[in-house]
Amino acid sequence: MPLETPPGYAPLDSGSIPPFLAKLPPVAARLGGKPGDWKVSEVGDGNLNLVFIVKGPAGGICLKQALPYVRLVGEGWPMPLKRAFFEHECLREHGRHVGRLLPEIYHYEPPLYAIVMELLEPHIIMRRGMIQGIRYPRFAADIATYMARSLFFTSDLALGAGEKKGKIAVFCDNTELCKITEDLIFTDPYMVHERNRWTKPQLDGIAAKFREDAELKIAISRLKLKFLSSAEALIHGDLHTGSIMITESDTRVIDPEFAFFGPMGFDIGAVLGNLLMSYFSQDGHATAESPRGDYQDWVLATTEEVWARFRDEFLSLWRDKAMGDAYPRALFADGPAKVRLEEERQVCMSWLFADSLGFAAAKTIRRILGLAHNIDFEWIKDPDIRALCETRALRLARDMMVHTDRYQDIGAVTAAARQVRKDIARLS
């Protein structure tokens, strides 16, 4: 029996899409010609949704529609359609602050849970580019700007409490998507669960060790509690390199359907963690024609640059645009308090950095020992090499999560990444 859906909803297909778009004059104009000329192709390679590209004589658009279940699994794992609503709400909210770093939104159709948006060409998913060893010179600056602005402007530093609470309330209903994160990232990898998988038998030992690691369980639970109870800012909620469409000159963040008001470090950690995973995975993609040593240096330099730029940009916004209720301007207008506030900003950034490292570690562990894996590692065909890369990533992640205070700056993180690669020369 198919899952029940609200009246007015039906999954779109190549037959129903042209008449639907024809009723949207700006979209029809963008495509050009007549509905009969429009070519529809389904391209969704994600886990959850339908994604179509529609091309007409004048141009193209992208159409994303939620399905009432997890596409990867099927109707056996229902998933609410309203995730499209939250994605659109987040794109709108973040779009006010970082418009050029998101796809342009042309239309949202509530009953269809469908978003019509800019077709990003010739962008590719950043993760795929990194597996090929492509450098993205603008990425660090762009993602730093996206995070600094989207997080700052939805935080208590920029918003009045009443306005922020109104926005929090909207996203409180995105509970099913949050639950995926709560389970798959913060819980399952640390226990026996049928959803978990890993490179077997090579990682059997480390997977078992992690499941019995009391310090790690405490550390992940502290992070989970922060995820559950810290409504710091409107976070993307799934900001890995698979949520970034990119060229060497343009960066766009997509897919914020996991958005809600949560800890800022969760987004930052997602970016840092996925860069570190890419770093460790490169050894599995290196060939004689494509050695990856220099690329690994670039990845770590980019990791450092992301944090450094984020930090600078966020601090600069805090100095110049702090109209919110936290650290109210009226208390710190001049004199010693103004000086002291600048020190406090640095302290807050060090706290945020620590949070980010914890979440980066959590993101890494779930991608290696949990349900959803990254193609960075998955596409390494030799399981011994894959397991070696994964073991190094796990070693660093465990240390970052349990001994976060040993990582006082981003240089300590990249140095540790290099060291782990030396320390673990082969699978024992």
Next chain:
Amino acid sequence: MPLETPPGYAPLDSGSIPPFLAKLPPVAARLGGKPGDWKVSEVGDGNLNLVFIVKGPAGGICLKQALPYVRLVGEGWPMPLKRAFFEHECLREHGRHVGRLLPEIYHYEPPLYAIVMELLEPHIIMRRGMIQGIRYPRFAADIATYMARSLFFTSDLALGAGEKKGKIAVFCDNTELCKITEDLIFTDPYMVHERNRWTKPQLDGIAAKFREDAELKIAISRLKLKFLSSAEALIHGDLHTGSIMITESDTRVIDPEFAFFGPMGFDIGAVLGNLLMSYFSQDGHATAESPRGDYQDWVLATTEEVWARFRDEFLSLWRDKAMGDAYPRALFADGPAKVRLEEERQVCMSWLFADSLGFAAAKTIRRILGLAHNIDFEWIKDPDIRALCETRALRLARDMMVHTDRYQDIGAVTAAARQVRKDIARLS
């Protein structure tokens, strides 16, 4: 021009109350006789609302109705009626866990923003009792139970994330009442503001010093940020000794109209801070017939007992009733993780203690340098003695907020309170 109110709303009075209650059979039965026999008196001595006592031949009830403005100030300070909705919601939610410590609710009338509830007799407002030097032997145990259960069962330790988010969303709309707290407690006392007042001229110097105290402004701003962004549990939001109706054998918490999902330490700090203020104020109420030395000892012993009992009861709930998503049971069922979790519980309680001391200090400072003062101090007629008591309270509060880590247990707090009383023997 009177403030606009929604259709169906009108302030109740002795004429309209009997016909309104007559339509509520259980309430009418409780009063007994006929509406003509019911005697209505207005007794509101609070700052915000109308409060009526209605007595009939068989019994009595209490009726609380929101006004569209702050009663203390008048129509010049509008205040939304919906605060009655939030009060009722909180009474319902907390009532599930601590029913015997709240007034029984007989009826809520949405269009009138009116709550019909148990008439608490012969209870008095605890603050008034403490000014008279009355001991309440059950208070520490009762308030500890109220806080432990109301906070635990609305936290991530007891609730699933989805259920908690649903409740958070409801209270997100209580923004006007939260703003009162944000302004009057966390901001105004630390700056020049026309709403501020203090015992003049005796406290002019300390008030000026506090307004220029950079460390204090940082400390209060950290607490404010926690208040703005930490949705730990459904807190009462105004849990001072004026929100407690009490006899020597019964304790009831009233007036949770400031309720929202915020930091647990805010409620605990309100209780601790108000006990400490009572301690310092006793010197202003002592007479030859009623010396207060022993009573002060009782107040400090009660302060210690409140925290110790709260801590024990909260920990015990965490050990036995932790069905929530935080620190999930599945990760800590046995072995070293189970042992480690018990250590973690102690750590969490020390964090909560630190939060509570910060909020206790914030509550103290606002009652002495801000808009709304306590009768504990206000009823001390001699301004020099009042100022002496207030100065001591301010000295301890400033130290607790800025040097919170010097107070590792509640004994350190009560010892410091005694010491401050010795150190400041007279106004300098």
